[in-house]
Amino acid sequence: MSGIAGNRDYRLLWTGQVVSEAGFSTTTIVFPLLVLALTGSAAQSGLVLGAVAISQLVAGLPAGALVDRWPRKRIMLGCEAAQAVAAGGLAAALYWGVAEVWMLVAVAVVMGLSRALFEPAEEASLPRLVAEEQVPSAVAMNAARTSAGQLSGTALGGFLFAVGRVVPFLFDVVAHVFAFVSLLFVRLPRRAERADGVPPQHLGREIVEGLRWVWGRPPLRATVLCVVSLNLFFSAYLSGDYCAGQ
Numbered sequence: 001m002s003g004i005a006g007n008r009d010y011r012l013l014w015t016g017q018v019v020s021e022a023g024f025s026t027t028t029i030v031f032p033l034l035v036l037a038l039t040g041s042a043a044q045s046g047l048v049l050g051a052v053a054i055s056q057l058v059a060g061l062p063a064g065a066l067v068d069r070w071p072r073k074r075i076m077l078g079c080e081a082a083q084a085v086a087a088g089g090l091a092a093a094l095y096w097g098v099a100e101v102w103m104l105v106a107v108a109v110v111m112g113l114s115r116a117l118f119e120p121a122e123e124a125s126l127p128r129l130v131a132e133e134q135v136p137s138a139v140a141m142n143a144a145r146t147s148a149g150q151l152s153g154t155a156l157g158g159f160l161f162a163v164g165r166v167v168p169f170l171f172d173v174v175a176h177v178f179a180f181v182s183l184l185f186v187r188l189p190r191r192a193e194r195a196d197g198v199p200p201q202h203l204g205r206e207i208v209e210g211l212r213w214v215w216g217r218p219p220l221r222a223t224v225l226c227v228v229s230l231n232l233f234f235s236a237y238l239s240g241d242y243c244a245g246q
Contacts (some may be wrong), residue, residue: 004137007130009188010130012185013183014142014145016181016182017142018145019149020080020149020179021148021149021153022149022152023083023087023153023154023171024111025157026153026156026160027107027174028153028156029168030161030169031104032048033157033161034104034161034165035101048104051105051109052108052109054112055116059112059113059117060242061210063117065206066117071190072122076110076122076183077183079092079114079115079118079121080118080177080180081180082110082113083114084173084174084177084180087176088169089103089107089170090103090169090172091166091173094169095166114218123139125188126139129186156168156171207222
């Protein structure tokens with residue numbers, strides 16, 4: 001871990017992302033509260049949370065192939081910028097009193113798509129950001145970072161919403177801007193060109209091959225199915241829990 005702590009670029013990435021995770025979790029926690037405050041509808045509250053999960057699921061299929069085609073740092077910067085703009089737009093709509101459920105769904109979709117693209121781009125960048133022997137430590141630190149961001153965001157969400165409906169989304173904007181600026185200073189080496197000079201396969205073909213590879217390995221297949229099911233379950237559970245609390 002000491003070697004990781006001395007890695008300037010990884011430290012910048014990690015610090016920016018722990019703040020970004022907190023902003024993302026804060027917004028996710030506040031979504032059902034805001035929908036209930038605006039409409040009083042539990043069904044519409046679930047729709048917004050479902051939009052995050054579904055967009056992550058759908059975008060997750062081509063995400064791995066896309067991050068192998070596009071510059072990974074630009075992907076990460078674009079994802080942080082998109083989330084900041086989306087949260088800022090919703091904050092402005094709330095401030096002016098014109099926010100509607102479709103706006104929350106749109107922001108939720110942007111968030112889901114951004115997370116689906118950011119995560120594989122970051123994971124694929126780790127071997128170029130840290131020494132080979134530090135990769136396991138970096139993965140462990142990232143897992144701890146995610147938990148820390150989720151815990152802090154969950155705690156902050158309700159408190160900030162009580163202060164004002166717009167406040168959690170302003171915090172989310174600041175979090176993503178902070179992560180964006182941190183990423184700007186990360187020196188990520190460019191990927192080497194393929195030695196064989198063969199261009200990438202068709203995107204759809206790569207996705208199908210990836211699905212076949214996962215499906216052909218029973219332990220991995222079971223893990224993926226469990227993770228997808230649990231994510232959908234907890235999204236529904238959180239929505240129902242908030243609705244019951246209201």
